[in-house]
Amino acid sequence: MTPPGTTAETPSRQLEPGLRADAGRNRDRILAAARRLYATEGLGVSMASVAREAGVGKATLSRRFATREDLITAVFADRMDAYATATTEALADPDPWHGFTRYIEAVCAMQAADRGFADVLTMTFPAAKALEARRTQSYDGFVELITRTQATGHLRDDFTPEDLVILLMANAGVIAATADDAPDAWRRLVGHILRAYATPGAPLPPMPEAPSHTALYRAMIRLARPAPQTP
Known part of the structure; x- marks a missing residue:
């Protein structure tokens, strides 16, 4: 039972700043990894290789950059x-x-x-x-x-x-x-x-x-x- 004046969403709200910071760090790591790989190997590098270089999962990469074109544009x-x-x-x-x-x-x-x-x-x-x-x-x-x-x-x-x-x-x-x-x-x-x-x-x-x-x-x-x- 949730006390009056509060909501069950309060814990998740408190975590949002941390989640946003973590998402920002992942994005920065992906961009840095893509820049390194593209600069030395060209655009033939796969999205999977970028994810590995950044130390993130494929799902995380897809959440930040849904397509190869999105990643190339950002880089x-x-x-x-x-x-x-x-x-x-x-x-x-x-x-x-x-x-x-x-x-x-x-x-x-x-x-x-x-x-x-x-x-x-x-x-x-x-x-x-x-x-x-x-x-x-x-x-x-x-x-x-x-x-x-x-x-x-x-x-x-x-x-x-x-x-x-x-x-x-x-x-x-x-x-x-x-x-x-x-x-x-x-x-x-x-x-x-x-x-x-x-x-x-x-x-x-x-x-x-x-x-x-x-x-x-x-x-x-x-x-x-x-x-x-x-x-």
Whole structure:
């Protein structure tokens, strides 16, 4: 019998702050684990692997992030913000060609710093509305940047936004293949790509050094090994 003025729910109410704190800690552990795994292994990591890395059960992971897209959105929200900011900064540069080249270098560097983000920039996630909204914002800004840069005469007239997608796909592949043995190989790729985008006489940053033959050979050996199976 519950005394007047009280309810049977009082004990559970008293536990709620603790439960909320525990849920918050679990969420933080899941995000930290996902960031580590995505950064080093890419987005192919399974949800089960994330749960193990975080030290939580699959049910706990599912309560915090019902879908893979929900988890990816939460993990990469800050990086997508940085991606959008890079476009804004490029547009603010009084020299559009300089802004363009710096933008290409900055976005490719973001990919190199995080293999998971390298994957995010070459995929679409229709269910991840917030992430896709930031991508659209960046795309629209890049289209404007192209127009401004072509007006300077330094960017080829036949350059299109799709060329950036091709570059990001190529860069993601180079990063995945060489990150362990020649981590700066992507810079050489970007140097060549910028020279392909430029018109004759356009000012260009110095060409990055090529990776050593030994480093590339090690990367090729690693690529030939069977990929580990992720449950």
